[in-house]
Amino acid sequence: MQLDSFFPYRLAVASEAFSRNLTDVYERELGLSREEWRLLFLLANAESMTSLDLARRTTLDKVQVSRAAKRLGEKGLIVREIPDEDRRIRVYRCTTEGFRQFRHLQPKVQERANRMLNAMSPEDREALEQGISALLKVAKSD
Amino acid sequence: MQLDSFFPYRLAVASEAFSRNLTDVYERELGLSREEWRLLFLLANAESMTSLDLARRTTLDKVQVSRAAKRLGEKGLIVREIPDEDRRIRVYRCTTEGFRQFRHLQPKVQERANRMLNAMSPEDREALEQGISALLKVAKSD
């Protein structure tokens, strides 16, 4: 058995290569890490979210959320609020600037992703989508 | 557009989940990182390899190879040699213990991978294999 034919390895390499390609975009344009990008993505599409919501929906733990949110705050892209109902919790929302930057950036990221996906045949693309969906179901629970 | 339906995100989540599952095995059994596991994998299937060979075939850079190899050496799983032809280069090879541990560990890792893959339907599994192969081709070069 060769490493290059070991499926888990191939999956990891493909995913890393794809991811790095996208990271290039928001890293260079806005200086965002992948974690920050994920939070901005969620917050740009929601009125507001708590840390726990963010953690659940990004597969980040609370420390990562806390730090990524802190940096996004320092960049003026999101703001943090402490609700009176429960002062342990933090509620985040996009700033106007955050929305603006996201609207500017998202199409570029999408375009970069599409560039790679469009380099594949429609059949391969569909297979990939189907395979990843199926894998998500079985790998998540385990 | 929701984050959960954004393909790059789904790919990353699936890959991370899969990878973490396998890491559990060689992390717990031998205290190996993913980098170390990759090097051991290559060296257990080759007579010997140089740092450059290892780097090329693992998508690790030379620093990662150097550090992972150092740790594998400290664990007695591989040895390092400096060839007389070119004393800048390092040549690595598995120790008897390295081969032994790999033969012991590899089936367990494979089994864990198979457990997840077998939880998928044959069609999904095939689609996944096809999709990842195609993705590797386009994402690597870019």
Next chain:
DNA sequence: AACAAATCGTTGCAGATGCAACGATATTGA
């Protein structure tokens, strides 16, 4: 031969990461 440039591996350092401990707040139960 001798010096400049290139190659290779390692190390130092700054920043990132994961984990446990902590402080603040809220909930529970006696």
Next chain:
DNA sequence: TCAATATCGTTGCATCTGCAACGATTTGTT
């Protein structure tokens, strides 16, 4: 009520990581 317990976010710390710089060695040039 109030003390014990649980929840949430942040911080400290040890470790890991990526990058540039470095020393050792080899190659190329004159």
